[in-house]
Amino acid sequence: MKFELPSIKNRTSCANCPVRKLKSFRDFTSPELEFVSRFKAGEMSVEAGTNFLNEGAHSAHLFTVLSGWAFRYKTMEDGRRQILNYAMPADLLGLQGSIIGEMQHSIEALTPLVLCVFERDRIHELYRKHPGLAYDLTWMAAREERILDEHLLSIGRRTAIERAAYLLSYLQLRSRVSGPLASNDNRLPITQQHVADTLGLSIVHTNKTLKKLSAKGLIKWLDRGCVVLDVDGLLEIANWKPEPTSGRPFI
Amino acid sequence: MKFELPSIKNRTSCANCPVRKLKSFRDFTSPELEFVSRFKAGEMSVEAGTNFLNEGAHSAHLFTVLSGWAFRYKTMEDGRRQILNYAMPADLLGLQGSIIGEMQHSIEALTPLVLCVFERDRIHELYRKHPGLAYDLTWMAAREERILDEHLLSIGRRTAIERAAYLLSYLQLRSRVSGPLASNDNRLPITQQHVADTLGLSIVHTNKTLKKLSAKGLIKWLDRGCVVLDVDGLLEIANWKPEPTSGRPFI
DNA sequence: CGATACTTTGACGAATATCAATCGCAGTGG
DNA sequence: CCACTGCGATTGATATTCGTCAAAGTATCG
Numbered sequence: 001m002k003f004e005l006p007s008i009k010n011r012t013s014c015a016n017c018p019v020r021k022l023k024s025f026r027d028f029t030s031p032e033l034e035f036v037s038r039f040k041a042g043e044m045s046v047e048a049g050t051n052f053l054n055e056g057a058h059s060a061h062l063f064t065v066l067s068g069w070a071f072r073y074k075t076m077e078d079g080r081r082q083i084l085n086y087a088m089p090a091d092l093l094g095l096q097g098s099i100i101g102e103m104q105h106s107i108e109a110l111t112p113l114v115l116c117v118f119e120r121d122r123i124h125e126l127y128r129k130h131p132g133l134a135y136d137l138t139w140m141a142a143r144e145e146r147i148l149d150e151h152l153l154s155i156g157r158r159t160a161i162e163r164a165a166y167l168l169s170y171l172q173l174r175s176r177v178s179g180p181l182a183s184n185d186n187r188l189p190i191t192q193q194h195v196a197d198t199l200g201l202s203i204v205h206t207n208k209t210l211k212k213l214s215a216k217g218l219i220k221w222l223d224r225g226c227v228v229l230d231v232d233g234l235l236e237i238a239n240w241k242p243e244p245t246s247g248r249p250f251i
Numbered sequence: 252m253k254f255e256l257p258s259i260k261n262r263t264s265c266a267n268c269p270v271r272k273l274k275s276f277r278d279f280t281s282p283e284l285e286f287v288s289r290f291k292a293g294e295m296s297v298e299a300g301t302n303f304l305n306e307g308a309h310s311a312h313l314f315t316v317l318s319g320w321a322f323r324y325k326t327m328e329d330g331r332r333q334i335l336n337y338a339m340p341a342d343l344l345g346l347q348g349s350i351i352g353e354m355q356h357s358i359e360a361l362t363p364l365v366l367c368v369f370e371r372d373r374i375h376e377l378y379r380k381h382p383g384l385a386y387d388l389t390w391m392a393a394r395e396e397r398i399l400d401e402h403l404l405s406i407g408r409r410t411a412i413e414r415a416a417y418l419l420s421y422l423q424l425r426s427r428v429s430g431p432l433a434s435n436d437n438r439l440p441i442t443q444q445h446v447a448d449t450l451g452l453s454i455v456h457t458n459k460t461l462k463k464l465s466a467k468g469l470i471k472w473l474d475r476g477c478v479v480l481d482v483d484g485l486l487e488i489a490n491w492k493p494e495p496t497s498g499r500p501f502i
Numbered sequence: 503c504g505a506t507a508c509t510t511t512g513a514c515g516a517a518t519a520t521c522a523a524t525c526g527c528a529g530t531g532g
Numbered sequence: 533c534c535a536c537t538g539c540g541a542t543t544g545a546t547a548t549t550c551g552t553c554a555a556a557g558t559a560t561c562g
Contacts, residue, residue, distance in 0.1 A: 074404045076490055082404040099386075099393045102494070105400055127386050131378035134385045135350075141392035142350045148399040149356055153325045153333040155406045156451030160518075191540065200407030202519050207542060223527070224540070239327060243353070411550075442508065453551050458510060474559060475508070 008042040008117050017116075019066060019090045019250060024177055026136075026249050035130055036251060039122050044115045052115075053094055053107040061117050063093040064251060068113035069189055073197070074105045083198040085147055086110070086171060089178035090250040092140050098123055099141075111189045118251075136249035143248070150240075155200045158238065160209045163199045166238035168219060172228040173242060187225035213237075259293040259368050268367075270317060270341045270501060275428055277387075277500050286381055287502060290373050295366045303366075304345055304358040312368050314344040315502060319364035320440055324448065325356045334449040336398055337361070337422060340429035341501040343391050349374055350392075362440045369502075387500035394499070401491075406451045409489065411460045414450045417489035419470060423479040424493060438476035464488075 014037040019025065028036060043066065046052050053059055055074065070087040084105060087093055097103040098120045127134045154166045171188050196206040210226075213219045218233045219226055228234065235241070265288040270276065279287065294317065297303050304310055306325065321338040335356060338344055348354040349371045378385045405417045422439050447457040461477075464470045469484045470477055479485065486492070 072400075074400060076404070076408060078490075080408040082407040084400050084403055095389075096393045096397055099390050100397070104397055104494070124382075124386070127382035131375075131382070131385065134382065134389070135375070135378045138346075138385070138389045138392055139350050141389055141396060142347045145392060145396050145399060146347055146351070146355055148396065148403060149323075149325060149335050152335055152399060152403055152406065153327070155403065156333040156449075157327060157331040192542095193540080198407075203540095204520075204542090205518055208518095211542085221541080239329075243355070444508080454509090455511090455552075456550050459550095462510085472509080 008044050013037060014040060017066070019064070019178075022090065022178060024246055024248060025090060026247050029132070032130055032133055035126070035133070039118050039126065039251075041117045041119045044117050046109045046113045046115070048109050048111050048113075050109045050113075051106055052109065052113075053097070053103055055103055055106045057097065057103045058101065059094055059097050059103060060120050062095060062098045062120055062123070063118070064116040065089050065091045065093065066114040066116050069110040070107055070113055071110055071194070072105050072107050081197045082200065083194060085144065085151065086174070088174055090248075092137075092251060095137065095141060095144075110194075133251060136251060139249050140251075143245075151198075154238075160199070160201055160205060161212055162238050163201070164195065164206070164209045164213060165218070165234040166240050167195060167198055168213070168226060168228055169231050169234035169238060169240065170242070172231050172234070177245075187222060187227055189225055191224055192221075259295050264288065265291060268317070270315070270429075273341065273429060275497055275499060276341060277498050280383070283381055283384055286377070286384070290369050290377065290502075292368045292370045295368050297360045297364045297366065299360050299362050299364075301360045301364075302357055303360065303364075304348070304354055306354055306357045308348065308354045309352065310345055310348050310354060311371050313346060313349045313371055313374070314369070315367040316340050316342045316344065317365040317367050320361040321358055321364055322361055322445070323356045323358050332448045333451065334445060336395065336402065337425070339425055341499075343388075343502060346388065346392060346395075361445075384502060387502060390500050391502075394496075402449075405489075411450070411452055411456060412463055413489050414452070415446065415457070415460045415464060416469070416485040417491050418446060418449055419464070419477060419479055420482050420485035420489060420491065421493070423482050423485070428496075436476075438473060438478055440476055442475055443472075 014020070014033060041061070044052075044063075065087050067089055070093065072084040072087065072093075073081055074084060075081045087107070093107055093115075094103070096105075126137075154163050158166060168188065171190070175186070175188065192206050192210060193203055195201075195210065196203045199206065201209070210219070210221055213234070214221060216233065218230045218237070219228050265271070265284055292312070295303075295314075316338050318340055321344065323335045323338065323344075324332055325335060326332045338358070344358055344366075345354070347356075377388075405414050409417060419439065422441070426437070426439065443457050443461060444454055446452075446461065447454045450457065452460070461470070461472055464485070465472060467484065469481045469488070470479050
């Protein structure tokens, strides 16, 4: 875990935003694009393993992931950790903190990360002048809520192997959307410890469970990463039918 | 489980809204109040045990709880059920469905329930004309997200007795805010089956766990309900420090 | 009064955690 | 180049937690 905060660099134009070029995102109107370009304070690069937002912080910023992966998590005093969700290109981070106040979870970079940085102060202006973007923010909050609902069902009611199959298929499906911006190979950039802390299992049991999935030929576990060989097989084990998202917004 | 949908009755003025009279909610400006009064389509009463929103539905409505309790849940094909969260007076229901589309969870009344009904179609007008209310909607979505984060930590990383202590203190603290609108006595209107389905435990193990909390004098379990005798004791066992919410918005 | 829903209990077995090593690989310094 | 170190993955043995099964107790309601 690293704690230094990198500085915010000069901004580049939103018109050329790499995320914007991906399929499955809606387009801005030109006043929106103009506003977002001013809303953007700059970009920030963080190394893998860096905690760039911490529980208890009153951050002045809001972030959109431009490339790389991160994860949100909470810890208890005695060190128990629960990973809440993963963030990939186009995902917004820090909205909870910006809207309500203090952050109640931490965020760590899973891979080298490039973030688009927004000024929290300007958010009221966004609501006043750009109802479409305001709607998008609510949309994104509602989407996160949905994902958490599904995670809750998994941790609460699925067995270990179902949970593992759910998580890996979930990550695999999400990684497709952001495609090349996520990682260069098609490897999920996580360790078994991450899986354990997401699923609420011990690391030993997680290892044994992942071995079962490997034995079925559904995944292959490499050093510090997982390759999904058969998403449909995973979905079947997990008993999960994800709904396709199309035309989702981002900022 | 009951499925009949009660009809929507005539509306009463938002100016006299009982929820509005509670402490800890922010006031509307008068244009906001005027808008919300028009946004409101009416009121709806449902019996305890009624499913008034179901997974897969494209509901034309959005609800605010005026009195009573409800819960959101998801089920798997084989019947496993996970309760996601509880709703009490002033809580908004159906936002996910209104913003993104199809509902991905169901909602059931835990007690007799009175709901304020809003027209989904008008929501864009709300964003266009009342940025303050739009912000409030995002605020409420972000709050729900926070609660789910905490639940996820509980189910994933707390032991059975910690989870039970967490849930009961959580419900107890929330029930204070809406006070008399929630229930007449200070009893949490849930069964052990609800506790089990919220915590991801079997009903038998839930029963044994609750017995331990009773033995410590922290709660008393009555028929179809729980009385919390010592919230602080529960909070200590759960190892949980809830942050006080003040001046929260509602619609 | 019976019927139903909820709670309670004990016995047993399955799932999962903990403990304690070991292995393999990548980076590091000599 | 090689020993050394640290992190992540792996494994077997054992302990604990938790689920399942089966049964009975208790209250409410028509």
